[in-house]
Amino acid sequence: MSRTRLFASLCGLVFLLNLARIIFAPLLDVFIGEFGIGEATAGLIVTLVWVGTASPRLPTGWLLTRVPRHYVVIGSGSVLAISAVLAANARTVRHLLIGAFLMGIASGVYFVAANPLLSELFPSRVGRAMGIHGAASQIGAVAAAPFVALTLLVDWRLALWTIAVGAVLLTVAAWVTARRTELPSAGEADRKFVAGALSEWKLIVTALAIVGATSFVWQGLFNFYELYMQSKGLSSGAAGTLLTIVFAAGVPAFFFSGDLADRFPHVPYLLGIVGTFAATLLLLTAVEGFLALAVLSAAVGIVIHALFPATDAYLLDTLPDSTRSSAYAVFSSAWMFAQALGSSALGLVLERGYTYDGVFAGAAIFLGVAVVGLVALERTGRLPS
Numbered sequence: 001m002s003r004t005r006l007f008a009s010l011c012g013l014v015f016l017l018n019l020a021r022i023i024f025a026p027l028l029d030v031f032i033g034e035f036g037i038g039e040a041t042a043g044l045i046v047t048l049v050w051v052g053t054a055s056p057r058l059p060t061g062w063l064l065t066r067v068p069r070h071y072v073v074i075g076s077g078s079v080l081a082i083s084a085v086l087a088a089n090a091r092t093v094r095h096l097l098i099g100a101f102l103m104g105i106a107s108g109v110y111f112v113a114a115n116p117l118l119s120e121l122f123p124s125r126v127g128r129a130m131g132i133h134g135a136a137s138q139i140g141a142v143a144a145a146p147f148v149a150l151t152l153l154v155d156w157r158l159a160l161w162t163i164a165v166g167a168v169l170l171t172v173a174a175w176v177t178a179r180r181t182e183l184p185s186a187g188e189a190d191r192k193f194v195a196g197a198l199s200e201w202k203l204i205v206t207a208l209a210i211v212g213a214t215s216f217v218w219q220g221l222f223n224f225y226e227l228y229m230q231s232k233g234l235s236s237g238a239a240g241t242l243l244t245i246v247f248a249a250g251v252p253a254f255f256f257s258g259d260l261a262d263r264f265p266h267v268p269y270l271l272g273i274v275g276t277f278a279a280t281l282l283l284l285t286a287v288e289g290f291l292a293l294a295v296l297s298a299a300v301g302i303v304i305h306a307l308f309p310a311t312d313a314y315l316l317d318t319l320p321d322s323t324r325s326s327a328y329a330v331f332s333s334a335w336m337f338a339q340a341l342g343s344s345a346l347g348l349v350l351e352r353g354y355t356y357d358g359v360f361a362g363a364a365i366f367l368g369v370a371v372v373g374l375v376a377l378e379r380t381g382r383l384p385s
Helices: 001-020 028-035 038-054 058-066 070-086 093-121 123-151 157-179 193-199 201-223 225-231 237-261 266-286 292-317 324-351 354-381
Strands: none
Touching: 001 038, 001 070, 001 093, 001 123, 001 157, 028 093, 028 225, 038 070, 038 237, 058 070, 058 093, 058 123, 058 193, 058 324, 070 093, 070 157, 070 292, 093 193, 093 292, 093 324, 123 157, 123 237, 123 292, 193 201, 193 324, 201 225, 201 237, 201 266, 201 292, 201 324, 201 354, 225 237, 225 292, 225 354, 237 266, 237 292, 266 354, 292 324, 324 354
16 A cells, blocks of 8 residues: 555656646747747757756666665655746746756656656556556646646746646655655665666667657657647647647556556567557648547557557566666666757758658658568567567
8 A cells, every 4th residue: 555655646746747848848839929039949948858858867877776766756856846946937048948958857867766666666567557657647748738828827937836836745745655655675686887787788779779769750749749730720729739639648548558568568569659650640741620630639649658658668577676777777868868859850950941741751751661670670589578
């Protein structure tokens, strides 16, 4: 029961952390008007959130070889509270960029510490734990657009102030619950960060080859999704609704994909998800009209969000106790850096005159070709599993 209560408190904290890193996407229009910036600078704001998410992962992995996981989780909540206050007080673009970067750092520290902790709290159902935890995170993403719309009735800064207050309350709750829980000792075996990561390099490279490019494309897609839908002739309100559909579809996707990751072979399951994402993205570029776009938005949301618990289950279920946090931190850092560059790269390409449909169609074809190659390697037994 005590582990279940700790799990519940972590689900509450991850909800807020994911809300904090997603909230900048529906605010891009506001930032463009408020600070007088272009699409490239707007893309840089969300890119810095994800660069912040990626940048502390290696240091956090090293820290986990010396500090209990729950201490690091509590620290991430504290960083979120402070950085949200900083961003809420931004008067210049530079000030906002710093706040966004630090909010990203909070989530990066959290996921590197919390995911191995969860896999050790529930070692017999790693995929299920990742799925439920991911669903809680995804609810935060779903809430981002309507939450921003509500706070804009007052001021966009209210959204960040709310996150700051919530971070304080949930961090205290997680601290109290962790003190009352008998925590697992599995992580005590992981004490050599560099050696642990190097010993698992084949698994790390394989996972990156499967999901790295997909997450890069996804970052550009969802951060510019509202503007993309507006380019197809939809109103701002309709475009925001479709973005909400994308994230809402991810809630059941996280939950069920976590269960499926416990049942199916990891590598074929991941390749199936990536191939399906490429197909749905290609279809998205070919359709017009609200109804058709809503159906494809739901499909894209289901497929892409199924990828994340499946990826975590692959790594955390396969890695031994002696290397789990070290190797996962290295993978997670590289994976997040690949994602982080997606938004700014898309913004730069768009400013050079390319269309959304053209860029995403090309990305979908590239992913499809990559999946065919990886399937060939998997069928010949060349990918570790």
